[in-house]
Amino acid sequence: MILGNLLPRKQVCSNCLEKFHEYSDLVAHVKSKHHGPISRCQTCGEEFVRESDRYHHIQEEKAKKLDSRRH
């Protein structure tokens, strides 16, 4: 599974349509300019601006956990 394929290349703020190269930049922007709402991963504390993004992240973490058990 390739991580980069899950998220679009350009991260666009749905509030003001400003674009960001990094997802973390978009999260920081939404937090400071629009004051959330932010979804947070309960496992690692990573933050997401969309619930669907967090869902994808959690699926990836589950897959990684299964992977590490094999080693």
Ligand SMILES: [Zn+2]
């Ligand atoms: Zn914005």
Ligand SMILES: [Zn+2]
């Ligand atoms: Zn996480």
